[in-house]
Amino acid sequence: MSDPIKTTDSEQTSDPDIVQTEGESVDQSPINPKKRIIRSWLLFGLLALLVILLVVRDDVRQNAAESSENALHYIAFDVLGWSPRDLFIWRLRMAGLLDSPLGQRWIEAVNRAGEQPVQAGGQFRTTESFTSDEVEAHVYQVSLERGEKLIWQFSRLDNAESRLYASLERREKNDQQWSTITELDADDTTNSQVVSKAGAYRIVLQPELFANAEYSLAMANGGSLPFPVEGAGQRDIGSAFGVERDGGARKHHGVDIFAERGTPVTAVIDGYVRTGTGARGGEHVWLSGSMIGFGSARYYYAHLDSFAVESGDRVKRGDILGYVGNTGNAITTPPHLHFGIYSGGPVDPAPFLKPEPELPAL
Numbered sequence: 139m140s141d142p143i144k145t146t147d148s149e150q151t152s153d154p155d156i157v158q159t160e161g162e163s164v165d166q167s168p169i170n171p172k173k174r175i176i177r178s179w180l181l182f183g184l185l186a187l188l189v190i191l192l193v194v195r196d197d198v199r200q201n202a203a204e205s206s207e208n209a210l211h212y213i214a215f216d217v218l219g220w221s222p223r224d225l226f227i228w229r230l231r232m233a234g235l236l237d238s239p240l241g242q243r244w245i246e247a248v249n250r251a252g253e254q255p256v257q258a259g260g261q262f263r264t265t266e267s268f269t270s271d272e273v274e275a276h277v278y279q280v281s282l283e284r285g286e287k288l289i290w291q292f293s294r295l296d297n298a299e300s301r302l303y304a305s306l307e308r309r310e311k312n313d314q315q316w317s318t319i320t321e322l323d324a325d326d327t328t329n330s331q332v333v334s335k336a337g338a339y340r341i342v343l344q345p346e347l348f349a350n351a352e353y354s355l356a357m358a359n360g361g362s363l364p365f366p367v368e369g370a371g372q373r374d375i376g377s378a379f380g381v382e383r384d385g386g387a388r389k390h391h392g393v394d395i396f397a398e399r400g401t402p403v404t405a406v407i408d409g410y411v412r413t414g415t416g417a418r419g420g421e422h423v424w425l426s427g428s429m430i431g432f433g434s435a436r437y438y439y440a441h442l443d444s445f446a447v448e449s450g451d452r453v454k455r456g457d458i459l460g461y462v463g464n465t466g467n468a469i470t471t472p473p474h475l476h477f478g479i480y481s482g483g484p485v486d487p488a489p490f491l492k493p494e495p496e497l498p499a500l
């Protein structure tokens with residue numbers, strides 16, 4: 139039903155700039171005046187450079203201004219890629235506590251909690267606390283498909299200075315290991331993560347040793363794209379992704395969304411469109427986040443009755459691209475939009491099209 143044009147995923151990784159400042163030591167040994175003048179100018183130049191750096195680079199200024207404690211964090215997180223929890227573990231090791239029963243119990247706490255995680259799918263909200271006389275971790279887990287969006291809100295309710303480590307982790311299907319996606323800030327804002335790899339996701343919370351902490355956590359998961367047919371919803375999806383077509387010769391590389399002829403179909407992202415006409419897809423539109431279509435998923439709208447855009451048009455999310463019909467090989471079926479997503483091959487659009495997540499009300 140669709141022309142399976144493959145696109146390649148280009149994962150962009152941007153390395154944070156690593157700024158290294160070296161301490162200069164001023165030599166006090168007696169030297170001749172000419173050399174001293176040259177040295178003074180060199181020193182002046184270096185100072186001027188430092189001042190410029192401090193003015194221009196926020197991160198350098200902050201790291202220079204703050205205590206050595208923060209400098210250590212800076213080296214650990216930005217240079218070595220350690221998490222705050224990794225740094226705490228390193229400190230336990232330095233203090234000789236890591237091999238103690240207490241240190242071991244702290245390290246193992248996440249595994250213990252992870253064996254029976256709190257199921258936090260759909261909408262979830264909780265208020266919990268840790269007390270200084272226990273060695274525990276809390277784990278909130280949810281299973282997510284590619285294209286779903288997880289949102290969360292995390293805040294500290296106590297005023298203690300103690301650290302409460304919080305991270306979002308993922309374990310892909312057929313994988314044993316959890317990997318950290320991001321650290322959570324207890325900043326009371328709503329954060330989100332669109333799922334690029336299906337699997338189990340969990341939020342792990344653990345305070346440092348001997349710490350009291352009270353927190354609230356809200357989570358919700360749902361779709362990451364707006365529904366592409368005006369006035370339609372999940373209930374109007376009539377034919378799922380992956381079902382066999384032409385007696386098993388090929389598979390359905392999208393979902394069919396049934397609606398009355400002439401119902402507007404809308405852009406799911408900001409991007410560029412290309413229109414076309416084919417034997418299978420009939421009047422169809424390709425929508426892509428970038429002009430040439432690489433490095434971005436492509437969205438396929440087929441069997442349109444007519445177009446509302448022309449090739450090369452730039453559209454905004456929600457703009458009308460065309461109208462539901464049954465052109466192409468859908469000529470004998472009721473009008474519907476065949477909607478496909480291609481990103482390194484065809485992807486099931488259904489998880490993308492779930493209702494967008496909303497945190498449960500307090």
Ligand SMILES: [Zn+2]
Binds near residue numbers: 139390
């Ligand atoms: Zn279809």
